[in-house]
Amino acid sequence: MKFRGKIIDVACLNHFTRKSHICSKTLTKTCVLRLTPDNLFFILSEKVANGGVSMWCELAQANFFDEYQMEGVTQEDNEICLEVAPENLARALKTLQNAKALKVKLTKKHCPCLTIPTLSTVSRVVMHDVPVDVIPRKLWHEFKEPHMPNFDVSIYLPPLKTLKNVVDRMKNLSNFLVLEANMSGEMNLKIETDLVSVTTHFKDLGNPPWGEDGSQRDSDAMAQARLDVRRLQQFLMGQQVNPTKALCNLVHQRLVHLILLHEDVSLQYFIPTVA
Amino acid sequence: LNMPLSTQSQTDDEFYVFVATLDNARNLSNLLKAIAFKDHAIFTATPNGLKVTVEDSKCMQANAFIQADIFQEFTIKDDLVGFQVNLTVLLDCLNIFGGSTVPGVSTALRMCYVGYGYPLTLFLEEGGVVTVCKINTQEPEEPIDFEFCSSNVTNKVILQSESLKDAFSELDMTSEVLQITMSPAQPYFRLSTFGNSGNAHYDYPKDSDMMELFQCTKTQTNRYKMSLLKPSTKALALSCKVSVRTDNRGFLSLQYLVRNDDGQICFVEYYCCPDEEGEEE
Numbered sequence: 001m002k003f004r005g006k007i008i009d010v011a012c013l014n015h016f017t018r019k020s021h022i023c024s025k026t027l028t029k030t031c032v033l034r035l036t037p038d039n040l041f042f043i044l045s046e047k048v049a050n051g052g053v054s055m056w057c058e059l060a061q062a063n064f065f066d067e068y069q070m071e072g073v074t075q076e077d078n079e080i081c082l083e084v085a086p087e088n089l090a091r092a093l094k095t096l097q098n099a100k101a102l103k104v105k106l107t108k109k110h111c112p113c114l115t116i117p118t119l120s121t122v123s124r125v126v127m128h129d130v131p132v133d134v135i136p137r138k139l140w141h142e143f144k145e146p147h148m149p150n151f152d153v154s155i156y157l158p159p160l161k162t163l164k165n166v167v168d169r170m171k172n173l174s175n176f177l178v179l180e181a182n183m184s185g186e187m188n189l190k191i192e193t194d195l196v197s198v199t200t201h202f203k204d205l206g207n208p209p210w211g212e213d214g215s216q217r218d219s220d221a222m223a224q225a226r227l228d229v230r231r232l233q234q235f236l237m238g239q240q241v242n243p244t245k246a247l248c249n250l251v252h253q254r255l256v257h258l259i260l261l262h263e264d265v266s267l268q269y270f271i272p273t274v275a
Numbered sequence: 276l277n278m279p280l281s282t283q284s285q286t287d288d289e290f291y292v293f294v295a296t297l298d299n300a301r302n303l304s305n306l307l308k309a310i311a312f313k314d315h316a317i318f319t320a321t322p323n324g325l326k327v328t329v330e331d332s333k334c335m336q337a338n339a340f341i342q343a344d345i346f347q348e349f350t351i352k353d354d355l356v357g358f359q360v361n362l363t364v365l366l367d368c369l370n371i372f373g374g375s376t377v378p379g380v381s382t383a384l385r386m387c388y389v390g391y392g393y394p395l396t397l398f399l400e401e402g403g404v405v406t407v408c409k410i411n412t413q414e415p416e417e418p419i420d421f422e423f424c425s426s427n428v429t430n431k432v433i434l435q436s437e438s439l440k441d442a443f444s445e446l447d448m449t450s451e452v453l454q455i456t457m458s459p460a461q462p463y464f465r466l467s468t469f470g471n472s473g474n475a476h477y478d479y480p481k482d483s484d485m486m487e488l489f490q491c492t493k494t495q496t497n498r499y500k501m502s503l504l505k506p507s508t509k510a511l512a513l514s515c516k517v518s519v520r521t522d523n524r525g526f527l528s529l530q531y532l533v534r535n536d537d538g539q540i541c542f543v544e545y546y547c548c549p550d551e552e553g554e555e556e
Contacts, residue, residue, distance in 0.1 A: 162404060165373030172367045196364045197394075200371065200406040 001134075003035055003080055003106040006067035013102050015264075016064045017093045031055075032135065032143050033089075035070055035080040038062070042086075043143045053231050056146055056268040063264040073137060080106070081135035081143060084114065092116050092128035106132075146270065149257055151249035152223035154210065155181045157258070158202045160246060164236040166200045171229045173198065176274065178226050181250055183207050183219040191229075208247055223252040231271045232256075243267075293320050293356045293388040296348040300384035300399060301376075302535040303341065304369040307362060309513055309533070309543050310337040312506035316362035317415045318395075321355050328418045329362065334548040335503040336419055337510070345539050348385075358388060358412040360395055368408040372401040381536075388412070421546040427522040430457035430491040432464055436514045436531070438485035442466055442477045443508050452550050453501050457521060458494035464519075468501075487516065497525040498550040507531075510543040525549035 007013045034041040044055040061068045072078035093116075107115040113129040135143070157163060166189055170177050174191035181187040187202045235258055249257040258269040297303055307316070310329045317328040324342040343349040372382050385398040394409035446453065450468035457464055464479040464486075481489040507529055511517065514531035521527055529545040 158404065162372065162402065166371055166404075166406070169367045169371045169373075173364060194411070195361050196368065196408060196410045198368060198371065198406060198408045200404060202404055204403075 001073055001080055001106070002069065002071040003104075004067070004069050005061070005065045005102075005104050007064060007102040008066050008100075010100065012064050012066070013099065016059075016102070030083050031086050033082045033084050033132070034143055035082070036072075037070060037078060040064075041143075045142060052270075052272040053234070054146060054270045058266045060264050077137060077140075079140070081140055082106075082112075082114070083133040083135055084130060088130045089114070092130050095126055095128070146268065149249060149251050149255055151257065152217065152252045153181045153183055153250045154208050155183075155185065155187055155248055155250075156206045156208065157246040157248050158187070158205060160236060160242060164233075167229065167232050167236055170198060170200075171233055175229055176226055177229045177232065178224055179232070179248075179250070179256060180222040180224040181205075181248065182222050183217060186220075186222075187248070188222070223250040225250055225253060225256045225271075225273045226275070227256060227271055228274055235269045235271070290389050291350075291387045292352045292390050293386075294348060294350040295320075295325065295346045295386045297346055297384045297386075299381040299536055300369050301374060301381065302345065302537065302539070302541075303384065304366060304374060305513060305535065306339040306341060306533060306541055306543060307366055307369070309510035309531075310339050310506070311362050311366060311509075312337070314361050314363050315359055315416075316365070317357065317359050317418055319355065319357050319415070319418075320351055322351055324349070327362075330419060331503060331506075333419060334500070336421060336546045337506070338542075338544045340542045340544070342539075342541070345535070345541065356388065356390075357415040358391075358395065359415045360410050360412050364410055365395075368397055368406075368410065369399070371399055371406045371408070372404070375401075421526060421548075423520075423522055423526055423528050423546055427524075428520050428528075429493050429523055430495055431488065431518065431520045432457065432479075432486060432491070433488035433516060433518045434479070435485045435487065436511055436517050438479065438483070439517055440511055443511060445475075445477070447472065447475050448501060448505070450501055452498040453504055454496060454498045455519070455521070455527065456494070456496045457491045457519075459491045460494065463489070463491070488518075495521055495525065497521060497527065499527055499547050500550050503547050504545075507545045510545070514543070 007016055032043040034043060038061060040059045040061055042057040044053070046053045070080060072080055103117055105115045107113050109129055112132050112134050114132055116128040116130065117125050167177070170189065170191045173196060174193050176191070178190040179187070180190070185203060185205045185207055187205055188199055190199045191197065243260040243262045245261040247259050254273055256271045260267040307327060310327065313329050313331055315329070319326045319328065322343065324340060324345070327339045328336060330336045369384065374382070380401070382399050382401040387396045391414070394411050397408040397410070399406040399408070446466065447468040447470035449470035449472070452469065454467040456462060456467065462478045463481040466477040468475045479486060510531040510533070513533045515534055516532040518530040526549065527547045531543045533541045533543055535541060
């Protein structure tokens with residue numbers, strides 16, 4: 001099992017730190033870094049008891065790395081699966097802001113580590129050892145790409161900044177929020193408490209073409225999901241940059257599936273409903 | 276409720292006793308922020324405009340006044356319409372789109388009230404997105420009448436807010452009271468604190484550029500609880516001028532003149548009782 005990578009292009013480097021920042025911001029405790037010959041994945045899958053949020057973030061290595069060598073566990077299972085605290089990784093990558101190059105290597109020190117020596121502009125080498133846990137093959141099935149749920153409604157999201165403002169204010173007023181949307185490009189966010197009821201109406205959002213086939217659904221009928229506002233906030237927190245495409249799939253009263261597509265990064269986020 | 280603001284129900288309007296619209300909701304929310312030190316706010320609408328009152332411990336009262344002509348539409352069907360709402364909730368609603376300060380981006384507001392027992396309904400619109408808020412109302416409490424009338428005013432000064440902001444930023448907040456001395460003779464206008472690190476005095480000469488008006492007839496020294504005055508610094512920060520008055524009982528009136536985003540003038544006013552423990556002399 002071997003992994004080493006190198007980024008020397010400064011633009012790529014900034015890009016990578018920014019993108020990993022997006023991933024780390026969204027996450028809380030630990031996440032899984034999955035390495036394949038073509039891709040890097042940041043994966044989160046929370047236990048249901050902790051809210052059951054899951055996230056899947058995919059980066060094409062060729063878009064970032066100048067050198068990328070990996071040898072998986074075996075030739076058939078040519079992958080590496082590592083558990084890492086995104087906080088530690090983010091801290092190490094933070095020092096890259098003034099760096100000229102990034103090298104990253106899987107090493108065996110007192111424990112397995114991702115070792116990141118960064119050459120800063122003042123020609124000083126800073127070594128970061130980010131401890132990781134190697135995940136055995138028998139657990140890999142937990143980190144396969146989640147399949148697209150059989151959704152009732154699929155809709156493009158409004159500008160994330162607007163969405164964030166509204167969700168942040170709603171969080172001040174209530175712990176739970178109802179997100180509803182239909183196939184006519186309408187999406188509503190609602191809260192209701194003893195003191196106040198608030199509904200924000202978005203319209204003309206558009207629905208991705210894949211929702212159109214098959215279903216005999218009334219295009220005005222709303223699919224609803226009641227969510228813990230913090231989960232939605234968590235998703236919106238890391239998203240300062242507007243993605244190329246942002247969309248939301250709703251399984252009525254079960255699940256919200258959010259997808260952000262950047263040019264070279266895709267992020268999927270699953271929030272289960274609460275009763 | 277799915278209708279956009281423009282088409283929203285001219286037909287519904289006949290049910291409302293009070294309707295007010297603003298092109299820029301910040302012109303209301305900024306003023307309300309300056310008096311938001313307690314949750315309960317009493318709204319009193321008359322044909323002249325809107326008054327919002329917040330009180331603390333029966334010793335302090337803040338009023339924000341928004342003249343009817345500041346609103347693009349201001350319709351009232353009675354001589355007086357009153358209700359009480361939770362101010363923190365109202366402010367979160369008014370800022371639902373983030374309360375952007377970017378020029379050219381503003382939240383339009385339409386505020387409607389059917390009458391006793393009905394919620395205060397807000398329609399907010401920014402960039403084609405509409406938010407509808409229904410805030411529960413309560414019967415308004417009778418605001419305290421501080422019986423502060425201009426004929427009983429002993430001392431009055433009008434200052435540029437800049438100068439008072441400086442003073443307030445340097446005040447020793449560990450002091451339990453702020454003592455205000457106003458006098459026709461020296462020290463003219465003095466703010467004093469008595470804190471952990473000693474006593475401090477802040478004097479204003481009466482011929483200072485910052486002093487626009489000086490009308491003191493009698494030497495008066497009164498103490499006011501710092502905790503009661505502290506919230507007024509929010510209004511001070513927004514304002515361009517402040518009038519400080521005391522009456523023959525030692526009651527304090529602070530009137531802040533606030534210029535809104537569109538250059539129109541509104542007022543925020545504070546009344547405060549003197550601190551009784553401070554009156555041994």
